[in-house]
Amino acid sequence: MTPPTVDVHAHLLIPEVEEAVAALSGLAEAKALDARRNGAASLAVSGPMVRSIVPKATDVSLRLAAMDAQGVDIQLVSPSPSHYHYWADEETAEKVYRLANEATAAHCAQGPDRLRGLGIVPLQHPEQAVRALSHALDQGLSGVEISSHAPGRELSDPAYEPLWALAETTGAILFLHPFGCTLDERLDRWYLSNVVGQPTENAVALSHLIFSGVLDRHPGLKIVAAHGGGYLPTHIGRSDHAWSARSDASAGCAHPPSSYLGRIWFDSLVHDPHVLRELVRAAGADRVLLGSDFPFDMGTEDPVGALRAARLSYPDFHAVRGGNAVALLRKD
Known part of the structure; x- marks a missing residue:
């Protein structure tokens, strides 16, 4: 019996969150930074695109219909990363994460057999992030x-150690999905802020988790990296070389960086069957999960077809299509 098809990378838009921050001065500053990072041409395309997907990103019936058309049985739904609002003060941050977590739980409750949810936490307030994770789990969500x-x-900041400890203890899923790239104006044309920025941010973040020893101290963390983990998995040999050649590179983690790929899960959204095959080779077929980025334009409308194009073996295809995600979700 083959497993259900599970898409672990799908998003929800939450109007209540944006209404809660609309009048705050920090939002204007955040939007100005976003404009510098993306550039006017990209913003001119992104605005209409986001407006066009609002129905699919908010209406459960439309989501389920789209899933049927894609051959997807289960979605792991996470808020749009635009709802992070890491600029917010503690009071606003608590309001944001509570609204996001509760709205996601309510959305998924409308399709309980087919939808699972993730909340958000305010990383800008590490001590509050622990409470936010607990709140997400209390809502019945699978993680954040x-x-x-x-x-x-x-x-890699030590301030996050309590968050990692709670996530490990509870079995919460941590879906690593960047929003914005600190290369700023260098990527402000041709949508490079996303095209290059997202996989760069994934690689940097995963490298911090690996090289700092977070995965040594918390081997039970359930980290799922969006966008196939960015550039890191297919270029992990350079990390291994640095770890073996330089004392500063090996000071924080106990083992070669490539060995940690087997402790992380990666979605399949890499837009290239050859890269997907290499990701499966580097991380292991048991560590790759189907992902679509539904319903955004940088995703795929046919995640199963994109997986099929990689021409994996029969067992590996079905593991990535859903078997691995079923096992991961069953543990939470």
């Missing part, structure tokens, strides 16, 4: 979505 960094903090 996090970005690649927060202002002034990388994921």
Whole structure:
């Protein structure tokens, strides 16, 4: 019996979150930074695109119909990363994560046999992130979505140790999905802010988790990296070389960086069957999960077809299509 098809990378838009921050001065500053990072031409395309997907990203009946058309049985639904609002103060941050977690839980409750959810946590307030994860789990969510960094903090920051400890203890899924790239204006044309920025941020964030020893201290963490983990898995040999050749590179983690790929899960959204095959080779077929980025334009409308194009073996195809995600979700 083959497993159901499970898409672990699908998003929800939450109007209540944006209404809660609309009048705050910090939002204007965040939008100005976003404009610098993306550039006017990209924003001119992204605005209409986001408006066009609002129905699919908010209406459960449309989501389920789209899943049927794609041959997807189960979606793991996470808020749009635009809802992170890592600029927010503690009071606003608590309001944001509560609204996001509760709205995601309510959305998924409308399709309980087919939808599972992830919440968000305010990484800009590490002590509050622990409470936010607990709140997400209390709503019946499977974990939380996090970005690649927060202002002034990388994921290797010791302040996040309590968050990692709670996630490990509870079995919560941590979906690593960047929002924004700190290369800023260097990527402000041709949508490079996303095309190059997202896989760069994935690689940097995962490198911080690996090289700092977070995965040594918390081997039970359930980290799922969006966008196939970015550039890191297919270029992990350079990390291994540095670890073996330089004392500063090997000071934080106990083993060669490539060995940690087997402790992380990666979605399949790499837009190239050859890269997907290499990801499966590098991380292991048991560590890759189907992902679509539904319903955004940088995703795929046929995630199963994209997986089929990689021409994996029969067991590996079905593991990535759903078997691995079923096992991962069953544990939470």
